[in-house]
Amino acid sequence: MTTARDVVIGVDMGTTATKTVAYTPDGRQLASASHGYPLEEPHPGHAVQDPDLILGAVYEGLRAVVAEIGVERIAGLSFSSAMHSLLALDDELRPLTPVVTWADTRAADQAARVRASAGGLALHRRTGTPIHPMSPLTKLIWFREQEPRIRQNAAFWVGIKDWVLLHLCGALVVDHSLASASGLMDIHRLAWDEEALGLAGIRQEQLPELVATTTVLDGLTEEAGAATGLPLSTPVVVGAGDGPLANLGVGAVRPGVAACSIGTSGALRVGVDKPAVDPRGGVFCYALTEDRWVIGGAINNGGVVLDWVRAEIAGDDEAGSASDLLDAATTVPAGAGGLLMLPYLLSERAPHWGSTARGAYVGLTRAHRREHLVRAAVEGVALQLSLVLQSMRAAGLEINEIRATGGVMKHPLWQQVIADAFAMPIGLLDEQEGSGFGAALLGMEALGLIESIDVAADIVPVAHRIAPRPADSAVYATLLPVFDQLYGALQPANLRLRELAPSLPLDR
Numbered sequence: 001m002t003t004a005r006d007v008v009i010g011v012d013m014g015t016t017a018t019k020t021v022a023y024t025p026d027g028r029q030l031a032s033a034s035h036g037y038p039l040e041e042p043h044p045g046h047a048v049q050d051p052d053l054i055l056g057a058v059y060e061g062l063r064a065v066v067a068e069i070g071v072e073r074i075a076g077l078s079f080s081s082a083m084h085s086l087l088a089l090d091d092e093l094r095p096l097t098p099v100v101t102w103a104d105t106r107a108a109d110q111a112a113r114v115r116a117s118a119g120g121l122a123l124h125r126r127t128g129t130p131i132h133p134m135s136p137l138t139k140l141i142w143f144r145e146q147e148p149r150i151r152q153n154a155a156f157w158v159g160i161k162d163w164v165l166l167h168l169c170g171a172l173v174v175d176h177s178l179a180s181a182s183g184l185m186d187i188h189r190l191a192w193d194e195e196a197l198g199l200a201g202i203r204q205e206q207l208p209e210l211v212a213t214t215t216v217l218d219g220l221t222e223e224a225g226a227a228t229g230l231p232l233s234t235p236v237v238v239g240a241g242d243g244p245l246a247n248l249g250v251g252a253v254r255p256g257v258a259a260c261s262i263g264t265s266g267a268l269r270v271g272v273d274k275p276a277v278d279p280r281g282g283v284f285c286y287a288l289t290e291d292r293w294v295i296g297g298a299i300n301n302g303g304v305v306l307d308w309v310r311a312e313i314a315g316d317d318e319a320g321s322a323s324d325l326l327d328a329a330t331t332v333p334a335g336a337g338g339l340l341m342l343p344y345l346l347s348e349r350a351p352h353w354g355s356t357a358r359g360a361y362v363g364l365t366r367a368h369r370r371e372h373l374v375r376a377a378v379e380g381v382a383l384q385l386s387l388v389l390q391s392m393r394a395a396g397l398e399i400n401e402i403r404a405t406g407g408v409m410k411h412p413l414w415q416q417v418i419a420d421a422f423a424m425p426i427g428l429l430d431e432q433e434g435s436g437f438g439a440a441l442l443g444m445e446a447l448g449l450i451e452s453i454d455v456a457a458d459i460v461p462v463a464h465r466i467a468p469r470p471a472d473s474a475v476y477a478t479l480l481p482v483f484d485q486l487y488g489a490l491q492p493a494n495l496r497l498r499e500l501a502p503s504l505p506l507d508r
Contacts, residue, residue, distance in 0.1 A: 005075040006449060009065055010440030011058055012242060013081035013160060015039060015101060018054065020061030022069055023440040025449045027459040033064035039101065047103035051087055051095050051163050058164055059227040066229045074230065076216070077168075078443025079239035080435040081161035083181040083286070086136045088143070089163075091155040093172075099160050100139050105347065107138035108355040110145065114138065114199065115353070125277040127193055128285035129183035130353040137183030140200035155206065161239070162208045168224040169217040169236050174208040176287040177240030180275075185210070187275040187285055187293075213240040213289050214446040237443040243298070244288035245438030247271055248453055250403050250429055251460030253292075258392075258399050260418065260426070261434065262302040262406035265346075266381065268388045269296030270399055282351030282391030289442075289453075295395055297350025297388035301343040301359075303408040305377045308345055314370055326413045329375040334420065334472035336372045339363045340483055341380035342490070348384070351391040352487055356494045362486060378413060382421035383476065383483045389422060390480075403427045403462065405434060419466040421480075423473040427462035 007030060012019045017036040023029055035057035040048050066074065084102035087095055100106075114120050115131035129135050136159070143151050158166075159182070162174050179185040184200065184207070186193040192204045217236040225232045239245070247269050252259035258270040275285045275293050285295045310322055344357040361376065392399065404426045408414045419426040437460075444450045497504075 005073055007069065007073040008075055008440045008443040008447065008449065009062065009077050010436040010438070010443065011061065011077060011079050012245075012436035012439060013054060013058065013079070013164065014242065014435075015082050015103065018057040018061050019436050020058070020065050021436045021440065022065050022074075023437060025444055027437070031065045031068040033061040035060045039103065040098070043106075045104065045106040045108070047101045047105070048098035049101060049160075051099050051160060054099065054160055055164055055167055058168075059224070062228040062230065071229065071231060074234065075449060076235035076237060076443055076447050078237035078439040078446070079161055079165065080242045080245045080439035081159070081164075081178070083178060083241040083243060084134045084136060085160040086139045087158050087160065087163055088150055088154040089156040089158060090153055093156070093166065095163075096150055096154055102134040104139065105133040105355055107133040107135075107142040110141040111135070111138040111355060114141070119195070121281050123183075123193075123196065124281045126186055126188065127183050127196060128180050128187040128275060128277060130281065130284055130349070131183070132349060132353045133355050134349070135183040137196055137200055140202060144201040151201065156208070157202060157206055158208055165217065165236070165238065168220055170221050171217050172208045173211045173215070173217075173238060175211055175213045175215070175238045175240055176290065177213050177244050179210055180285070180287040181241055181243075187287065190290065211238055213238060213287065213442060216446055235447060237446045239439045239442060240288055241286060242435040243267060243269060244286050244294045245442065246434040247294050247438070248288065248441055248456050249434035249436070249438035249460070250405055251456045251458075252403050253454055253456050256398050256400040257457070258296070258402045260385065260402050260404045262381065262404070262408050262414070262418075264302055264304045265298065265300050266302035266385060266406070267296060267298040268385050268392070269294040270392060270397055272397065276395050278391050278395035280391070280394065281353070283388070283395055284350070295397060296392055299350055299381070299384050299388065300346040300348050301384070302381055302406070305341075305343040305345060305381055306374070306408065309374055309377045313373055323411060325371075325374045326378070326411045328371040329378065330413050332371050332375045334379075334417075334475040335479060336376040336379060337368055339368050339372050339376040340479065340486065341373070341376040342483070342486055343377060343380035343384060350388045354491070356491065356498055357487065358490075358494045358497065360486075360490060375413075378417050379421070379476070380483075382417045383480055385418070386421045386476065386480055387484055399424075401425075401427065403429060405429050415466045416469070419468045420472040421476045423468050423477065425468065426466045428464055428466065429460065430463050
């Protein structure tokens with residue numbers, strides 16, 4: 001009797017861990033593994049990783065999942081990875097640098113210069129990638145200006161998924177999804193952008209071959225087969241970036257359905273059938289497939305804001321759990337008594353895409369209590385995401401449903417404030433491995449196990465919905481322009497403080 005090969009393993013290479021999960025076409029999870037690795041910060045603004053540790057985590061995860069379910073049912077592998085990574089290779093394909101991650105901000109000055117240039121907005125709208133230190137484009141400019149020896153010796157510039165696939169399959173390729181997040185590809189032509197390459201100081205020949213996200217690479221290298229226990233004939237689907245795949249993984253694939261995720265950071269994205277960026281450049285536009293795209297924005301500050309409030313303002317021991325703090329904050333009316341928090345503890349991305357923003361409480365009085373500070377922190381995150389939603393609508397998008405996931409969304413206060421700030425019902429999902437499941441679904445389509453990734457909308461049901469409260473939505477609609485104006489109003493002070501930072505150490 002022959003066993004049907006109906007299982008696809010989704011491999012999601014995240015910022016701090018690789019999750020490896022095996023799924024059947026009806027969405028059942030059969031096995032999973034997670035292997036972590038550090039995010040190193042050797043210098044201020046640097047956020048890098050060892051590529052060999054990530055490759056090792058991929059091998060370990062695959063080996064563990066394969067050992068649990070056996071090889072007989074495995075139809076193939078499909079990959080997701082964090083976006084915006086950059087790695088230099090020499091002419092023998094050996095790393096010259098660590099992986100420079102999305103969190104690396106060393107290219108802040110280069111990003112500000114390009115963004116302020118006459119062609120900055122046009123470049124953003126052509127490539128889909130905001131001009132920001134996270135972008136491989138701005139990182140390449142930094143290397144050109146600050147590390148000429150590495151630039152001279154670099155034969156190739158790749159992302160972390162490209163590096164892993166090189167070891168797994170012996171092919172040096174980059175999918176359209178990750179390329180669309182590099183700042184180097186014209187999203188309207190699906191080709192490398194000559195102006196961007198000129199700014200970066202590299203040639204097209206130094207980049208991997210552009211391929212569709214559904215491209216199937218035929219077979220594993222002997223190294224990969226030995227490391228994973230998989231047959232060398234195992235098909236590998238190239239896959240996409242974790243942002244677009246997260247939309248797929250939560251079933252946000254139909255027109256007008258957006259995905260909102262809030263964990264440590266946050267994001268809001270909606271799927272469309274053609275690329276676009278709003279006139280002011282407030283959103284990104286990244287590929288999922290050649291005819292499916294996601295438009296939206298990511299924010300740096302989500303649940304991390306409440307973690308900071310609990311530790312540094314409330315005091316861990318005195319305040320109790322984060323849930324206790326949030327419970328107390330529910331007694332405060334919407335608007336936190338006129339207190340606004342700009343939640344830019346880790347600077348910020350969408351929709352302004354600057355790198356100098358800093359956090360602030362504005363409107364603070366003696367009358368405000370701890371629960372006001374907590375509520376203002378939650379509202380600050382919600383208002384920032386509301387600005388992203390505003391930019392998405394400015395790009396001509398109609399959004400009529402939002403599916404929400406993420407650790408913080410387990411508490412009723414977060415659920416209600418997000419629904420009220422968006423003035424839209426929020427659909428909450430049961431736990432799902434978003435990007436990893438999205439990678440598996442994309443792989444199933446590529447391998448012919450499902451007719452279309454559209455099935456995601458049906459196999460990832462909404463568990464329950466949170467309706468907005470009209471009175472509270474009206475409060476947030478009134479506060480949003482004030483919140484938005486504060487970003488620009490505080491920019492001169494934040495710029496000056498950044499200049500003074502070297503002379504103002506945190507500790508003695």
